[in-house]
Amino acid sequence: MDIKLIKQVVDLMKRSDISEFEFEEDGFKLRLSSKGADAPQIIHAAAPVAAAAPAPATAAPAAAAAAPAAEEKGISIIKSPMVGTFYRAASPESPAFANVGTKVGNDSIVCIIEAMKVMNEIQAEMSGVVTEVLVENGEAVEYGQPLFKIKTA
Known part of the structure; x- marks a missing residue:
C-alpha cells in the first residue's frame, strides 16, 4: 500500500467520525485506530516475509524488460x-x-x-x-x- 494512500486515509479519519480502519491485501495488513481527538495511530502494519520474497523476483524481469524498451x-x-x-x-x-x-x-x-x-x-x-x-x-x-x-x- 502506498504511503500517500495511508496519509489520505489518516486525513479522512481526522475529518470524519471513523475511529478504526482495517485493510488487508496480498498478505499486507494495516490497521489504523483513533482514540478521541488524537491523530490516528498505526496499530499493526506487516507484510509476511514469504509474500515479499517473490515480488522482487518478478519485479526484476519487468524492470529489465522496461530498460530496453526505453532505449x-x-x-x-x-x-x-x-x-x-x-x-x-x-x-x-x-x-x-x-x-x-x-x-x-x-x-x-x-x-x-x-x-x-x-x-x-x-x-x-x-x-x-x-x-x-x-x-x-x-x-x-x-x-x-x-x-x-x-x-x-
Missing part, C-alpha cells in the same frame, strides 16, 4: 500511476480501451485501474499507436509498472 527510438511507455487491479475494458462485455494498433491521444483512456474499490480511468497522456500491452486483464499492478508500449510520432 528503443520512438517508443514510450505508459506506466501505472497507482497500485491496483488492471482492467482493459469498462466491463467484461465491453471492448478493450486500447489494443495493439490502437491510435491514442493525450486524453485517450487506455485502461482502468481499480484501487480501494474505486475505478480510475487511466489516460495515455501522449499521442501515438499502441505497439504492445504489457499487462493481462485482471492482473495486479504496482506503482510505476509499465502497462503499454506506445510508438510516438
Whole structure:
C-alpha cells in the first residue's frame, strides 16, 4: 500500500467520525485506530516475509524488460500511476480501451485501474499507436509498472 494512500486515509479519519480502519491485501495488513481527538495511530502494519520474497523476483524481469524498451527510438511507455487491479475494458462485455494498433491521444483512456474499490480511468497522456500491452486483464499492478508500449510520432 502506498504511503500517500495511508496519509489520505489518516486525513479522512481526522475529518470524519471513523475511529478504526482495517485493510488487508496480498498478505499486507494495516490497521489504523483513533482514540478521541488524537491523530490516528498505526496499530499493526506487516507484510509476511514469504509474500515479499517473490515480488522482487518478478519485479526484476519487468524492470529489465522496461530498460530496453526505453532505449528503443520512438517508443514510450505508459506506466501505472497507482497500485491496483488492471482492467482493459469498462466491463467484461465491453471492448478493450486500447489494443495493439490502437491510435491514442493525450486524453485517450487506455485502461482502468481499480484501487480501494474505486475505478480510475487511466489516460495515455501522449499521442501515438499502441505497439504492445504489457499487462493481462485482471492482473495486479504496482506503482510505476509499465502497462503499454506506445510508438510516438
